[in-house]
Amino acid sequence: MIKKMLSFFLISGILMSFTSGDNSDKLEKKVQRIHAKCLTVDTHCDTPMQMIKPGFNIRDEHKAPQSRVDLPRMKSGGLDAMFFAAFTGQKPRTEENYSKAYFIANQMIDSVHLMVDKNQDIATLALNTDDLARIEKAGKRAVYIGMENGFPLAKDLTRVEEYYKKGVRYITLCHSYHNDICDSSSDSKPAEHNGVSEFGKQVIAEMNRLGMMVDVSHASDKSFFDVLEFSKAPVIASHSSVRAVAKHNRNMTDEMIKKLAEKGGVIQICLLDDYIKEPDTTSVKFRRMKQVMKKYREGAGKMTDVEREALSKEWYEVDTMNPELLPTIKDMVDHIDHVKNLVGIDYVGVGSDFDGGGGLRDCADVSQFPNITRELLLRGYSEKEIRKIWGGNLQRVFNAVEKYAKKNRTFKNFEI
Numbered sequence: 345m346i347k348k349m350l351s352f353f354l355i356s357g358i359l360m361s362f363t364s365g366d367n368s369d370k371l372e373k374k375v376q377r378i379h380a381k382c383l384t385v386d387t388h389c390d391t392p393m394q395m396i397k398p399g400f401n402i403r404d405e406h407k408a409p410q411s412r413v414d415l416p417r418m419k420s421g422g423l424d425a426m427f428f429a430a431f432t433g434q435k436p437r438t439e440e441n442y443s444k445a446y447f448i449a450n451q452m453i454d455s456v457h458l459m460v461d462k463n464q465d466i467a468t469l470a471l472n473t474d475d476l477a478r479i480e481k482a483g484k485r486a487v488y489i490g491m492e493n494g495f496p497l498a499k500d501l502t503r504v505e506e507y508y509k510k511g512v513r514y515i516t517l518c519h520s521y522h523n524d525i526c527d528s529s530s531d532s533k534p535a536e537h538n539g540v541s542e543f544g545k546q547v548i549a550e551m552n553r554l555g556m557m558v559d560v561s562h563a564s565d566k567s568f569f570d571v572l573e574f575s576k577a578p579v580i581a582s583h584s585s586v587r588a589v590a591k592h593n594r595n596m597t598d599e600m601i602k603k604l605a606e607k608g609g610v611i612q613i614c615l616l617d618d619y620i621k622e623p624d625t626t627s628v629k630f631r632r633m634k635q636v637m638k639k640y641r642e643g644a645g646k647m648t649d650v651e652r653e654a655l656s657k658e659w660y661e662v663d664t665m666n667p668e669l670l671p672t673i674k675d676m677v678d679h680i681d682h683v684k685n686l687v688g689i690d691y692v693g694v695g696s697d698f699d700g701g702g703g704l705r706d707c708a709d710v711s712q713f714p715n716i717t718r719e720l721l722l723r724g725y726s727e728k729e730i731r732k733i734w735g736g737n738l739q740r741v742f743n744a745v746e747k748y749a750k751k752n753r754t755f756k757n758f759e760i
């Protein structure tokens with residue numbers, strides 16, 4: 345009790361010293377200094393969806409909410425590294441859709457490579473944990489590649505290595521519907537595999553062998569526990585939040601977070617409104633969003649490209665309605681607090697989901713990331729803790745994944 349009271353007075357003291365007039369300058373300086381010193385990593389954005397569209401140049405500074413990530417704003421927001429995800433929506437598993445998913449994923453991965461090639465003076469492709477510090481030292485942005493949804497693997501295990509060689513360093517096993525790898529947290533149909541499938545088990549083993557991070561975001565609870573059982577290396581949730589703070593199937597329960605931490609993994613808190621704060625079910629936005637989602641679900645896989653484009657425009661319009669009602673960084677940091685109190689500071693980070701639904705009232709794009717650092721300081725987080733949140737924890741997991749692969753390397757890894 346005394347300990348609790350002391351920490352209350354200590355935090356209140358810090359708050360008072362920061363918020364009283366002249367000290368706000370002092371706080372701003374501290375925010376800038378600490379934020380600049382941290383190796384900052386965001387583990388999830390869907391910006392490649394924009395990058396494959398003609399006319400989008402990541403070197404130009406854009407405006408939120410239409411665009412939330414580009415190289416100038418990464419710099420002004422002090423973001424050193426971003427995982428650019430090659431995302432494919434889950435569609436019925438027909439031969440045609442497998443080919444399309446494979447094509448789109450390759451197109452997105454190529455767009456990331458092309459972006460790095462064209463902007464070598466300010467960005468560098470990153471493949472390993474150590475690349476981050478080296479690239480940051482050179483004053484450039486580190487560009488990592490992730491893959492959201494294992495749909496493009498199309499039941500072909502050799503594609504895991506193919507993607508590894510293309511620079512992909514994590515695969516989010518599934519998206520909003522069950523796939524060949526595992527059951528999803530969002531599919532309304534009954535479980536198909538009761539967790540991870542036989543093929544999924546092989547995919548995880550292959551990712552472990554190669555040194556790719558297994559990403560459990562979007563996986564069902566049962567799939568999550570299976571992954572934790574099968575994976576020989578720690579795993580990440582590249583963009584998930586806490587179910588005890590905001591009740592949503594996409595968020596992780598305390599039991600899941602405990603298990604994740606026990607196995608040395610990390611949960612990267614995402615900035616998507618409904619995952620951060622339970623939505624107001626009486627709002628116009630909520631009702632309209634439900635209608636759009638219903639249309640999407642009914643038409644999934646059957647829509648023409650034009651219909652899909654129109655629907656995604658409609659979704660975007662509803663999603664960006666009333667930005668003043670969006671949750672704030674305070675709400676998001678409540679999730680970080682919860683993880684810290686539950687399992688400690690070593691198991692939490694940030695995965696925005698920008699350009700894929702993420703965006704808060706006071707963190708609408710990457711340029712506003714220092715606002716998170718400010719809130720952490722106001723809540724009494726130390727510089728060391730902030731450094732862990734902004735990338736230290738992720739680096740530890742990534743390192744362990746690489747180490748496992750190196751230690752267990754087989755002849756199959758070497759090419760002639």
Ligand SMILES: [Zn+2]
Pocket residue numbers: 492561562583697700
């Ligand atoms: Zn996602």
